[in-house]
């Protein structure tokens with residue numbers, strides 16, 4: 192808290208509300224348990240507590256402001272942002288929390304444009320209607336549940352972030368599925384807060400990426416600045432990479448120039464084709480991670496490793512992992528290990544499988560998994576290339592029932608929340624499609640060109656190009672909408688996107 196602030200009644204009321212917040216009390220009560228667990232030291236604990244207190248204070252400042260107005264809409268939020276010198280996107284994040292905590296009733300007023308198989312329905316934002324819930328605040332203050340509720344409803348994406356930040360280390364993700372040690376859990380709710388499958392303000396994620404000060408609608412592949420088709424010029428990488436080797440080349444450059452100390456990625460475990468998270472320490476380690484793996488890998492789970500503290504990290508991961516990291520940045524709760532993530536390198540992801548499902552696919556293709564050299568999804572088919580140079584494939588339609596259930600509700604193909612997104616769809620074989628999303632991503636990509644590490648062409652110069660990527664991304668969004676709606680009809684819990 193800033194002691195210079197004016198101690199008005201208004202201010203003190205916000206502080207009192209914040210101190211009464213369940214999450215703050217849970218953290219204070221469990222201080223000794225947290226320090227004993229050894230994930231965070233006392234100074235890190237203090238950072239988490241004070242940042243969270245500041246966030247709660249700002250949230251209640253917005254709540255009390257809304258309460259004092261007779262009519263609340265977008266104009267009110269813009270005024271609040273200006274008065275507090277914060278971005279509109281920050282105010283919208285707080286608004287989302289108030290909605291989740293049922294302190295307000297929030298309605299988005301939109302115009303709807305119908306969708307089809309390849310184009311999801313469009314909702315053109317017009318304004319907000321915000322009403323205060325008049326029940327006494329003490330009855331409304333929620334208890335943030337541990338993410339067990341997400342595991343139990345089978346909507347966990349297996350990103351691993353909850354386990355990576357849990358202050359008492361009582362969560363574990365394996366093979367895409369989560370477990371909790373309920374005896375150890377202190378019910379601080381931090382995991383609920385960072386999880387991309389509890390609530391995820393998609394529009395605000397894109398606004399943050401764009402640094403936009405206006406609310407608008409983002410389509411199919413999210414906000415991006417530039418799009419290219421590219422491939423590596425580094426021989427060691429080109430010899431082992433799946434497509435154009437651009438994600439490995441980014442890491443190569445970042446290690447080479449000491450821009451990062453470590454990177455998180457996925458390597459093959461002792462069980463072939465069952466990946467496991469790995470901390471890459473140098474350029475040579477990059478070769479461990481080459482090739483696409485279709486079994487879920489909870490990279491973010493290892494964010495709690497002591498050697499990562501106060502180090503500069505790049506994370507290479509799938510869209511749900513990029514969403515989890517960006518969401519945590521938005522809510523600025525000061526989790527020390529997250530503060531060190533310097534680069535988010537996102538890869539395209541259509542769906543992932545459990546290891547057991549991958550064995551099923553191999554069985555259908557009549558191949559021993561130990562004989563598989565490379566796997567790929569392309570042109571609507573799942574391919575396995577064997578060590579005896581056979582090419583086997585099966586239409587995705589025939590194996591889509593084997594994909595992880597949570598992937599059905601995933602709306603993001605292209606890692607919309609990354610600094611730079613990389614995949615194969617849209618580019619010729621042996622090349623990557625690269626979407627530059629942030630200034631940081633742009634600077635990194637330009638350095639790869641300046642240092643003669645890659646060949647790069649504007650995506651408009653290659654076939655099939657961006658239109659195919661947009662079509663497939665649009666169809667993933669449509670399918671995700673359908674699944675979410677049908678789950679809602681069955682009253683099954685779905686993420687609040």
Ligand code: SF4
Pocket residue numbers: 336337338356357358359360361362371375376377378379380381382383
């Ligand atoms: S499981 Fe979640 S609620 Fe429980 S201690 Fe860990 S972060 Fe907190």
Ligand code: SF4
Pocket residue numbers: 338341342346347348349350351352353354364369382385386387388389515
């Ligand atoms: S989606 Fe990620 S953060 Fe949420 S419960 Fe699953 S592993 Fe944890």
Ligand code: SF4
Pocket residue numbers: 348487509510511512540541542543597598601602603
């Ligand atoms: S489809 Fe979505 S939820 Fe599934 S692994 Fe990929 S990014 Fe994560």
